[in-house]
Amino acid sequence: MANFGGAYNTIAFDANKCDGCGDCMTACATAKVGVGDTARSRIQIVGSESDGFELALCRQCGDPKCVTVCPAAALTKNFASGVIEWDGAKCVDCLLCTIGCAYAGIALDAGTGHVAKCDACDGAPACVPACPHEALTYVTTSRIYNEVGDWEDLFAPGLAGCQGCNTELLMRHTLRRVGPETVLATPPGCVPGMGSVGFNGTTGTKIPVFHPLLTNTAAMLAGIKRQYKRVGREVNALAIAGDGGASDVGFQSLSGAAERNEQILFMVVDNEGYMNTGMQRSSCTPYGAWTSTTPIGKGSGGMPSQGKTQDAKNLPLIMVNHRCEYVATASTAYMEDLYDKLDKAIQASKRGFAYLHVYSPCTTGWRFPTDQNMEVARKAVETNFVMLWEYNPKDGLEFTRPVDDPLPVTEYLKAMGRFRHLSPDQISHIQGKVVENLAFVKQMAHRQSA
Amino acid sequence: MEKTKYLVVGSSHAALEAVTAIRMHDPEGSLTLLTRDPHLPYSPTVLPYVVSGRSAPDGIFLRDEKFFADHHVQLKRGTALKALHVERNAAELADGNEIAYEKILLATGASPAIPPIPGIDTVSYHVLRTLDDATKLNAAIKQSKQAVVLGAGLVGMHAAENLVKVGAGVTVVEMAKQLTDGYFDQVAAQLIEKAFTDNGARILTGSRVVKLAPSAIGTTLTLENGTTLEADLLLVATGVRPNMDYLAGSRVEHDKGILVSDSMQTSVANVWSAGDCAQARGFFTDAKVMNAILPDAAEQGRIAGMAMAGDPGLKTYPGGVPLNTYHFFGRHAISVGSSKVPEGAEVVTRFDEASGRYLKAIFKDGCLLGIYGVNEFFDAGVMCQLILRRIDLSAMKQRFLAEPMKVGREIMSKTWR
Numbered sequence: 001m002a003n004f005g006g007a008y009n010t011i012a013f014d015a016n017k018c019d020g021c022g023d024c025m026t027a028c029a030t031a032k033v034g035v036g037d038t039a040r041s042r043i044q045i046v047g048s049e050s051d052g053f054e055l056a057l058c059r060q061c062g063d064p065k066c067v068t069v070c071p072a073a074a075l076t077k078n079f080a081s082g083v084i085e086w087d088g089a090k091c092v093d094c095l096l097c098t099i100g101c102a103y104a105g106i107a108l109d110a111g112t113g114h115v116a117k118c119d120a121c122d123g124a125p126a127c128v129p130a131c132p133h134e135a136l137t138y139v140t141t142s143r144i145y146n147e148v149g150d151w152e153d154l155f156a157p158g159l160a161g162c163q164g165c166n167t168e169l170l171m172r173h174t175l176r177r178v179g180p181e182t183v184l185a186t187p188p189g190c191v192p193g194m195g196s197v198g199f200n201g202t203t204g205t206k207i208p209v210f211h212p213l214l215t216n217t218a219a220m221l222a223g224i225k226r227q228y229k230r231v232g233r234e235v236n237a238l239a240i241a242g243d244g245g246a247s248d249v250g251f252q253s254l255s256g257a258a259e260r261n262e263q264i265l266f267m268v269v270d271n272e273g274y275m276n277t278g279m280q281r282s283s284c285t286p287y288g289a290w291t292s293t294t295p296i297g298k299g300s301g302g303m304p305s306q307g308k309t310q311d312a313k314n315l316p317l318i319m320v321n322h323r324c325e326y327v328a329t330a331s332t333a334y335m336e337d338l339y340d341k342l343d344k345a346i347q348a349s350k351r352g353f354a355y356l357h358v359y360s361p362c363t364t365g366w367r368f369p370t371d372q373n374m375e376v377a378r379k380a381v382e383t384n385f386v387m388l389w390e391y392n393p394k395d396g397l398e399f400t401r402p403v404d405d406p407l408p409v410t411e412y413l414k415a416m417g418r419f420r421h422l423s424p425d426q427i428s429h430i431q432g433k434v435v436e437n438l439a440f441v442k443q444m445a446h447r448q449s450a
Numbered sequence: 451m452e453k454t455k456y457l458v459v460g461s462s463h464a465a466l467e468a469v470t471a472i473r474m475h476d477p478e479g480s481l482t483l484l485t486r487d488p489h490l491p492y493s494p495t496v497l498p499y500v501v502s503g504r505s506a507p508d509g510i511f512l513r514d515e516k517f518f519a520d521h522h523v524q525l526k527r528g529t530a531l532k533a534l535h536v537e538r539n540a541a542e543l544a545d546g547n548e549i550a551y552e553k554i555l556l557a558t559g560a561s562p563a564i565p566p567i568p569g570i571d572t573v574s575y576h577v578l579r580t581l582d583d584a585t586k587l588n589a590a591i592k593q594s595k596q597a598v599v600l601g602a603g604l605v606g607m608h609a610a611e612n613l614v615k616v617g618a619g620v621t622v623v624e625m626a627k628q629l630t631d632g633y634f635d636q637v638a639a640q641l642i643e644k645a646f647t648d649n650g651a652r653i654l655t656g657s658r659v660v661k662l663a664p665s666a667i668g669t670t671l672t673l674e675n676g677t678t679l680e681a682d683l684l685l686v687a688t689g690v691r692p693n694m695d696y697l698a699g700s701r702v703e704h705d706k707g708i709l710v711s712d713s714m715q716t717s718v719a720n721v722w723s724a725g726d727c728a729q730a731r732g733f734f735t736d737a738k739v740m741n742a743i744l745p746d747a748a749e750q751g752r753i754a755g756m757a758m759a760g761d762p763g764l765k766t767y768p769g770g771v772p773l774n775t776y777h778f779f780g781r782h783a784i785s786v787g788s789s790k791v792p793e794g795a796e797v798v799t800r801f802d803e804a805s806g807r808y809l810k811a812i813f814k815d816g817c818l819l820g821i822y823g824v825n826e827f828f829d830a831g832v833m834c835q836l837i838l839r840r841i842d843l844s845a846m847k848q849r850f851l852a853e854p855m856k857v858g859r860e861i862m863s864k865t866w867r
Contacts, residue, residue, distance in 0.1 A: 044859065046856065046859040046860050046862075046863050047860055047863055047864075048860075051860070051864070054860075054862075054863030054864070054867060055863070056829075056859045056862070056863070065748075065831070068463065068466075068467055068470075068748045068752075069463070069744055069745045069748050071463075071493030071494075071495035071496040071510075071744060072493070072496045072499065072505060072510060073509070073510060073511060073512050089509075090505070090509055090510075092496060092499040092504060092505060092777075093777050093782075094495065094775055094777055095775040095777065095782055095784065095830070096495070096744060096745065096775055098775070098784075098829055098830050098831060099745050099773045099775060099786070099830040099831050099834065100745060100748075100831055101829070101831040102831045102832060102834070102835045102862070102866065103831070103832075103862065103867070104829040104831070104832050104855075104858070104859050104862060107827065107829060107855075108782070108827040110827070113780065
């Protein structure tokens, strides 16, 4: 009993990607007993093509029954690694642990006469890289959870966001990471709408926060940062703005601050529209998307209205062309990547302008079920609809999560209601743009690194 | 008088699970663990392996002092509960002290039941329930040339195997018609018996000892049919009886064991019981039964602890399911579920004489009631879920019997993953 509420690294299984090939079992048996006999693998694929595949694998339970029924103290939960460890010197081969486990996670290895179970290969599980379909992944985000859990939450405990909004996640994580020595600017948009600017004369954050205009966020924040520098106090200057406030009316101020290389961190939460004020289109809204100002209907003059007719502006690429200290795109579906970039952006903002663009699905404005935010965010990356990369003037632009075998963009489009009306022509236009954007960014990555 | 919020009496699986469950919900409330045993907590189930020398006596402890210190548990070892005074919520100890409790768990386990054989009080014999019993027996088997084991339950058979392995002549005397009665059926019992006789042991089932007397080498046993046996080592392993003498004069209802509800509460408020001393509802019958097995003790202990601490996550006891595993001469036998065949039930068996693989399953209305294997491995925990969840296996019965492990895992992956 320790580490309550702590998280551990874990082997994750995506049944949809598994074709039952058994390569994971061969790899496990080879790693653990030196022969490729799949019957002796500690990871067992069960099921069939028609019924789908599943795993029989130790779940490294937090409250493990196998441990409680072991009479010989041979099984123990390691609260540092999370792994349930088997001590062969203490085991008496009584098999009672196999009674305790309801998940077939510990079983008799006929080759040795002892029970055998997954030990996660000391943090580098052999089964994971052996899977040719990425159905197995080793999830290591627990580090973030455990670390961040110890930092102070600087946001108000309650907030007024829509159900399923991931901006809360972004704000709490970002503020915890930048810490209390921070001044925060949140221009009109969802972030103040959720409560950053507070209620009844008190702020919604435990750090100083202000509410600039859409048009002057970067300029005001730059001035505040300069004043703190003048009085000799080191603070982080952070803006959390929406895509509308950054790419449309706020752009001249943003571009100017970047050009002057002001020492601030500008984070854009890109939900592809003015979602807080009623889901109007912005210059970041993608082609074909429904918004309240790009409706679906009969239209006028014989031209039916079929969503937005222009492509989205690629704001982060525009920021690259300011040669900022740091520019990156991120997604809440890839928190390790996001954290890595947040760390780099904070460091860069001490030298000059840092820009972090977070693709942030909007359950209300994009019209998908409230429990699907991460899934939609993930699909955007897996289809290359958005790309995760980072840039600094020294190393140029590099992909951080390249997707070599992207899903068709329809996998992304069909995950939400705002694209439901699309005609085949519109879909092929979007797919064409995905290919074109990828080629463009690839070329940039190549050129920069060359 | 000493006072504690929770008093847990006993120190094996039921008691330890209760401590864990209490601390999950109430990290601070004062908690005292009282045990008559002088050692740190251990499992009676491991003792046959201490006897054989496989387990080091100092390597079997389930918790160390640090665990109790870290979890603010006061550990009182070597002091038995003498009497329970429920009218004033006080436990009277063998050393004369009293502890006032708010809530008490009786997880006092069982002791060997000594059969009333004429002359038994005139001879010296071994039993096996405590660590001290085990270390004594470990020393004794090394000296033994001809040993007799009374009782062919799992404790007796384990000890007999150990004696065989050190080269002693061993005779097992069992009253029932087969050995491991109540755990395994006749076919499985015969497989087990053959393994013993192949290794030189004598098994006398359907035999009763009518007299015991001291002899030059130790003990002379006289059987019902007039045969006599000489033993330099006598182990009495004819079963156990719950430790509950301390209930004398209290209002706590008991029958074969301490009667408990589905949340392990006794007939008296503030008093719970779990493990080998408790008599709780059976899964296959609404009657309260003794199901003195390790997994059930752990389950009952957890339920009792949660109930005592007022944990709202408590799920009541589903009823005891018999579960046993037995390892003998490098082979294994597993039994899960009912050994009784109710009316209208179907029994299916398969037996491969060459490999000694035996499987038996009992079904009723398509649902599994029990499954037994010798040298046939299946996931007992998965099988237990099939029984508890009353999953209808009609459509796949033949496949299930052919490959119980594989099909069990498939059902698991679709049902409770």
